[in-house]
Amino acid sequence: MEKPLSPRSAAKRTAMLDAAQACFLESGYASTSVDEVATRAGVSKATIYAHFASKDDLFGAIICRRCDDQAEGLSSLSLPDSSDARTILTAIAQRLMALFVSPEVMGIYRIVIAEAPRYPELAKTWYEAGPLRGKQRLCDVFDDMKRRGLLDFDDTRRTVDAFVGMLRGECFHRVMIELPPNPHFSAEATIETAVNFALKAFAPTA
Amino acid sequence: MEKPLSPRSAAKRTAMLDAAQACFLESGYASTSVDEVATRAGVSKATIYAHFASKDDLFGAIICRRCDDQAEGLSSLSLPDSSDARTILTAIAQRLMALFVSPEVMGIYRIVIAEAPRYPELAKTWYEAGPLRGKQRLCDVFDDMKRRGLLDFDDTRRTVDAFVGMLRGECFHRVMIELPPNPHFSAEATIETAVNFALKAFAPTA
DNA sequence: CACAAACTAAACTGCTTAGTTTAGTTTGTG
DNA sequence: CACAAACTAAACTAAGCAGTTTAGTTTGTG
8 A cells, every 4th residue: 555665765764764763772762863863874854854754753663663573573483393391481481581682672662661651552553563462472372382281271361471471570670771680680590480480380280 | 968958948849859750750851841840840940950950960869769769668568467378469469560550650660761771870779779679578578478388489589570570461561551451451360360370389389 | 868856965944942140039047 | 127048030041953945966767
């Protein structure tokens, strides 16, 4: 339903989005000026306003692009074909944790949270394209493990929600507010605790 | 090590901090002007600059005051004197969840996250006075439960971290980015899932 | 090469903001 | 009531910013 868009334009557009994303992640939305974005993108300010109606519109375009990326990234997230619950859960937790603390995902997370009260629809779009879709995929994996007798639990969605939540502890928060890491709460330790926790709670009794 | 401060001054100071906090929580740091704060506090702008060296300084004073409040609030957090693990864990989870989603705590959380990259020491101060101290208190409670044979686990801090993490799931995120609540992930359901999870994993075997 | 679309640098408008200054007023205290 | 500290309203400086305009340049295409 959209643009053929000449190759030259497309390249500029990408450069602008990349630059804007970098600026916003570094300095936040309000503290980033359109001139900065233009300079960083190697583009004139007039060009930015030829592509985007306003600074808000540019912000929206960035979030939407990230949503598309997330959708792609999720479908390529493959898991080991193991029949050991610990192996699978650990692999899931490692991938999730790596995602959560990656600078890009963390940066978007920070900025969406900060701007959510003023851009509720954007926050909604991001949340549904990212965390919600991700959890849906995890539900499929958990259901599959249940079917294979590797785990036993009642409500898949709530179980997955709790499992993912355990990964957002001290370690995650320290990255989020840029505190030095605490070795007692390393990513590995957090993952191990969560997996042990889950195995104890959901090991099949039968 | 500080100021006696006349009662008149102290009242104005409080009014300024209250107004500034409300403004920052509503609109974020960058989007709030000092004039707005002055108007809201019923105070002249000159008075603000008589009390605080800069807008940054004002921001810092707010975070510090919240830290003091948190420290007080935590020590008055009393728990039921029960010998049933479920009762105690549920009470803990309810209090934590109520705290997490309260507008004031949520507002500070959002703003600290958003501004953390630019105010790392403030974020650190806040984190240590709030979440970290809170978890320390929880560790005491968990240790006590272990001593009384109500729970069994290895590493207290990691266990508490995981338990608290489970409360920061879908429900919490929806509040954070102001999405309408999902009945399947109500606060009550989240608490129940987390408590069931913990009881299964940490019920004493002996 | 001619033409149109997309771009550029730079100046410009109009507005907002942090922070200061001034000149005068309120308020508690002796 | 006299005095000093704290306050006030309002004007002011200096800077930054979103967004526009202008006049001219690059670039792919027929």
